[in-house]
Amino acid sequence: MTDGQGAPRQVAGSFVDEIGIEIGIYGDWRLKAAFRPVFARTSGRFRAVAVEGSTRAYVLGREIVEDVFRAAVPVRDRPIVAALQAALCMRNLEHTGIDGLKLLLEPAIAAAITPGKARAGVRALAALTRRCGLSPDQMVVQLSGLAARDRDGAASAEQELRKRGVLVAFEENGDGLILDGLQQSAFPDLIAIDAGWFGSIVRQRSAAKLFGALVEGYRWRGAIVLVQGIATAAQLEVALASGADWLSGPLLAPTALAGAIFPDETMQFSSLLDQRRVIPLFR
Secondary structure, eight states, rough: OOOOSEEEEEEEEEEEOTTTTTTETTTTTEEEEEEEEEEEETTEEEEEEEEEEEEEEEEEEEEEEHHHHHHHHHGGGGGHHOOOOOOOOHHHHHOOOOTTOOEOOOOOGGEEEEEEEHHHHHHHHHHHHHHHHHOOGGGEEEEEEHHHHOHHHHHHHHHHHTTTTTTEEESSSOOOOOOOSSTTTTSSSSSEEHHHHHHHTTHHHHHHHHHHHHHHHHHHHTTTEEEEOOSSHHHHHHHHHHTEEOOOOOTBOOEEETTOOOOSSSEEEGGGGOTTTOOOOOO
């Protein structure tokens, strides 16, 4: 197959391995779904409520960094590769062993550079969701990347997602939410606090104290607030004190390939908080 200019195109597909995990194929690349558990807190314990879905790329059994793989995919192939990556996350979600988990994705709807193509991308994503046996409200689609590149495309994608009952997420990285031109009647369903920005907040005592007010404001607007990248007990304490709804990061559970043991039992706060090493920030 060629792209109309004589250049061969890579073939994309998938296969199921011996333990039932679906793996993607793109030319010589192999794509594997990976999940980062997301936890909510209940009576002093954490329980898994969602996963952040992604894929990892391999060549000859060796993992290749994401930026290298992304650069290796020609523009013409990016929509089909993005669809394959989303499908791998959806189809492998059952291998967590926990029913009803929400799946957070940032699919490359942005491969479309017009509002019409963005709507078509959402329709394709919704159809894939149905085929994979997931309900629309299990899906949480991150739109910040698209909004930064194409505000009109993001507005069209948001409208189409809401029409189909899919939840909409935006990222807060210290520069505010990119909401101009989007539906003002509906605030994002989820606000994801960027890991790098959150880490810088924790290092500044005054900023950490103000962080709770930011979280409270987003929750007052009806959004679920997810704090990402929690790696230390100090970060966990700030996240807990802020009132954030959902938490993720290596301190709680690392990102792991589909099929790995998933943390299906609740964890106690006290098992993660070492008060001897934590500087109280909220009193």
